[in-house]
Amino acid sequence: MIDFHCHLDLYPDPPAVVREAKSRGTYVLSVTTTPRAWHGTLSLAVGATRIRTALGLHPQLLPERAGELPLFESLIPEAKYIGEIGLDGSAAHKQSMGVQTTVLESILSMVNRAGGRIMTLHSRSAATRVLASLKKFPNAGEFVLHWFTGSETELRAAIEMGAWFSIGPAMFASRRGLELCASMPRDRILTETDGPFAASKGAPLLPWDSALALEGLARLWRVDADEVAETVMANFKRLVARGGGAGEPGRMVYDHVD
Ligand code: MN
Secondary structure, three states: OEEEEEOHHHOOOHHHHHHHHHHHOOEEEEEOOOHHHHHHHHHHOOOOOOEEEEEOOOHHHOOHHHHHHHHHHHHHHHOOEEEEEEOOOOOOOHHHHHHHHHHHHHHHHHHHHOOOOEEEEEOOOOHHHHHHHHHOOOOOOOEEEEOOOOOHHHHHHHHHOOOEEEEOHHHHOOHHHHHHHHHOOHHHEEEOOOOOOOEEOOEEOOHHHHHHHHHHHHHHHOOOHHHHHHHHHHHHHHHHHHOOOOOOOOOOOHHHOO
């Protein structure tokens, strides 16, 4: 099981979630929403060989957290994964799009200079803008569009740019989500939960609930869930083997897969 986008530090009892994920052997990319949460979130994963932590600055926290950019930059050398970063163009956040774009492009520029990282990106109602920003920094590394909800046209543009997609259970709840999943290349798909933000039946999703996304893909592709799990694991291995760095392909993050 792989949960490539999860907010471990935001669960009511993070150590309990870590213990359960360890005992189930779940691979987790634990994303932060602010660089101030980096060390605390990183410490949750001590001794958990399948949990990796990503350094993030969530677009929904802007402009308030824009002052944390220097801290973000200082932490990049110790972060192998970047996220959650991105843009949010929905009604509640579009008024900060200018600051969001400045911050995203500053981060991409820093990551680009640092040799690239694997990144997980938020692109709600802003996929075209996120792709335009990514295009300016071609050496920023491999990027995963998490919970992609753009148009078919935006999806095609993302695929053309080499995007990866992490899919959570919620994407199977609407026809549009299903159609997007159906159009994504099978060799570019990972699973996620976005827990605890994303919920199912009133309860926050837990990392191993990414199994629900495997089941959704199995129904969509008309294959059994084991076959989907194999495909997703192969994708995951290919992604982490590439690493984010142009200079050091593979070596940097391969330890995520045991
Ligand atoms: Mn998230």
